[in-house]
Amino acid sequence: MSKKDPTPLKKEKKAREPKDPNLRCKAYKFRLYPTKKQVGKLEWMLRRCKELYNAALQERRDAYKMCGVSVSYRIQADQLPAIKQLREEYQDIHSQVLQDVLKRLDKAFAAFFRRMMNGETPGYPRWKNGDRYHSITYPQGGFEILHGNRLHLSKIGHIKIKLHREMKGKVKTCTIKREGEQWYAVLTCEYLHDAAMTFHSSEQEVGVDLGVKVFAMLSTGEAIENPRHLRLEERKIASAHRTIHRRKKGSHRRHRAKKALSRLYRKVRNRRRDFQHKTSRRLVEQYQIMVFEDLQIKNLTATPKPKQDEETGAYLSNGAAAKAGLSKSILDAGWGGFVQLCASKAEEAGGTVVKVAPHFTTQVCSGCGIVVPKDLSVRWHSCLGCGAELDRDHNAALNILHRYQQSKQIGAGSVPQVPVSLCGEELIL
Ligand SMILES: [Zn+2]
Known part of the structure; x- marks a missing residue:
């Protein structure tokens, strides 16, 4: 060395x-x-x-x-x-x-x-x-x-x-x-x-919908609850920030308050990482193929444009408030990091992580394929076409899995995810 x-x-x-x-x-x-x-x-x-x-x-x-x-x-x-x-x-x-x-x-x-x-x-x-x-x-x-x-x-x-x-x-x-x-x-x-040395004992495939209400919903119908560490600790963090601002710059008391804040952040970070490691380990052991949506997380976290009523000019709800909460949850849950963890663990265990196109996975009916439009607040999927009744996220997870299975048959559309090397700058900074 x-x-x-x-x-x-x-x-x-x-x-x-x-x-x-x-x-x-x-x-x-x-x-x-x-x-x-x-x-x-x-x-x-x-x-x-x-x-x-x-x-x-x-x-x-x-x-x-x-x-x-x-x-x-x-x-x-x-x-x-x-x-x-x-x-x-x-x-x-x-x-x-x-x-x-x-x-x-x-x-x-x-x-x-x-x-x-x-x-x-x-x-x-x-x-x-x-x-x-x-x-x-x-x-x-x-x-x-x-x-x-x-x-x-x-x-x-x-x-x-x-x-x-x-x-x-x-x-x-x-x-x-x-x-x-x-x-x-x-x-x-x-x-x-060495791919030849790895072998996964199961042939099970699973679709995973990373969500807001629950951390992840599996196509099997199993919900993995969101620990929401940051939400719980949020109040403590906000109050620690206020304490810092109240105290005089350069003072010992301010310095102490800064230390306390960084301890809080570290706690949240460690607990989130711990949760993600354990969850990904469990999924990787159980399923050979895990299918995720190819989400552009950035698009989801951007603030929506203001919406005005065409006649009166009054501002309408543009969903910004909902999205502020939503964005927070996305960052809180750290989806991108989670998919990466799954990918690198899966490779070592002889499994694969696959990403599929994310469009309309929540809107399409997993039973018959017709589109059932619903906005963010609608948590239940009921289809008039085939009578399917199930949780919104469960429906999405099934669609994600179906999408992969279809693309496997026609041989295109999904991309196996090779784990990104951790040597890059994201690690250091
Ligand atoms: Zn249907």
Whole structure:
């Protein structure tokens, strides 16, 4: 893991060039227990990295504003040795960690330009102020696990780590992350997935409708209740926010209130993740094929346009209030993350996650196929055509499953979901 000589790294990179399609990436998160002194050192590093990030952002912006030149990652990375000469404290940070800071900025710009090209209106990459910089990454080396309970970090030392589970494959990168007062190491591992070695004992297929009233409704009619952690904790969170605003900036009391808030958020996050892991595990074990809607979650969470009465000009209900609640529930339930969890667990267990087109799954009758229009408030599906009487979400789950079964017969329309690698930026930031 730790490599002092940079040359073999380049060779390794070249050898990996035609990426094996079976190569998978998995991230493991472990709690760190740094000493007070190490916390000081880590926070110092975060501040230096933030400073570098902001300076690099400034350089890119100024170069463009003044001379219309765009500065690339390469140009900025080549300046690092000079920066280290000028600011000696940067010699106390592993060089690849610094390169990674510049890479993150590069990614932020790439995402910004990509969204511009797509005709969206993205925000310009932001300055990282105050405590908005939470993690550093060792992208290749400079870290090592020793004796099963220590993480050695270059320029920092040995930090106590709790390896609560075994890792599969070869450790590639290490990200040190601050979450409130707690510290974590996120280790990403690469391994080869061998489809021939996985076998699912059941042949059952299930359609899953991710909902608002219940977290998920299965085509079997089983409802998985929504834990709604955030809703329950919402009041506490709102009151914690108010406490912060009441207290004087820079005061100890305000600082304490901030800590309390981040504890609350962490609790909600952990409980949600726990619920999703357990639920996805259970589904994956029971069903070989899980069918979901291919939802563009973003479209669902956007605010609806105002609606006016054509004659009187009065504003009518546009469903914004309902949607505010709905959007909240969607974010609360974290559907996208859940489908991803199912996909990656399914692959290891020899199962598959499939996505089908989402159109009209709630409106069509699962019994006879005619359209029964209903808005969000109608929770029951009753069909005049075939007399079907069932829960709205159950009807949708059946439609989702049927859609997959039909596309299987004609051989098109549905897309098996390959788990997205967790090595991307979403993990780090
Ligand atoms: Zn019907």
